Amino acid sequence: MKKVIAMIMFFGLLVSLAPVAAVAATVGGDEAWFNIHCNVDGASVYFDSDYKGETYSNILTVPVYTTATPYKTITVEKNGYGTWSQDISGYPAAGETQDIYATLNPVPTPLPTLIGGDVGYYTVYCNVDGASVYFNDDYKGVTSNGELTVQVYTTATPYTTYTVKKDGYTSFTSQITDYPSEGDTVKLHATLTPETTPTSTPISVLTVISGLFIAVLGFAVFSRKN
Known part of the structure; x- marks a missing residue:
């Protein structure tokens, strides 16, 4: 009787575990x-x-x-x-x-829309990077990779001059004669040249000796006359 009860309990356990194994295989798996x-x-x-x-x-x-x-x-x-x-x-x-x-x-990032009218552009080309650009007296930025693009209002009072400068270089200034229409670009060019430092020419030894010789000779002639 005990063996029968044990076998019944064993098969009951197998039956109860079968659905769990099936669910695990479905949800989990490899x-x-x-x-x-x-x-x-x-x-x-x-x-x-x-x-x-x-x-x-x-x-x-x-x-x-x-x-x-x-x-x-x-x-x-x-x-x-x-x-x-x-x-x-x-x-x-x-x-x-x-x-x-x-x-x-x-x-x-969209470019900010300027307030006050339609937008045009100036592109300033320069042979020196890091040069500051001014339109009239308004600072516009520095050149990078040889250029700087500046947004302007096409309906605003037009700029008349642009200046490009950098320490160690002679400043460049020129007139603005062309004005961009809406969406167009006007090209401006600036060439900066390095500032030259004046150098003094050293006096040669021969020049010093010659000067001394002339001074001594003049002194000797003057002494004889006296």
Whole structure:
């Protein structure tokens, strides 16, 4: 009788554990990984709408179950950058890793709209970087990579002169005779030349000796006359 009861309890335990094993196999199963590579650190990674973490040292490793309901899309995003998204075309096999590469591009900062009328541009070209540019007496910035672009109102009072200067160079000033229309650019050119430091010419030894000789000779002639 005891053996019968023990066998009944054993089969009952097996029956009770079968659904748990089946659920575990469905929910869990074998594990695989996605390596999400990104050119920006601190980017948030989502599988469908599930947040998975942030990239660090340009990577985030995301574990997935190969027997679970597969994700469909991967999204990578960060403030100040355009959002990247891609469909998941295939899953890695159990124990394997699949690499995904996401590139985030900075969102361009729109140029501020000037108040007071339509906008045109002057581009000042200069042979020296770091030179300060002035329109009349208004400071506009410094040249970089040989140029500086200046926004102006096409309906405002036009500037009449531009000046480009930098320490160690002779300042350049010229008249502004052309004015941009809306959306157009007028090119201005400035060439800075290094300032020359005057140098004194050293007196040669021969010149000194000659001067002394003439002085002594003159003194001797003067003494004889006296």
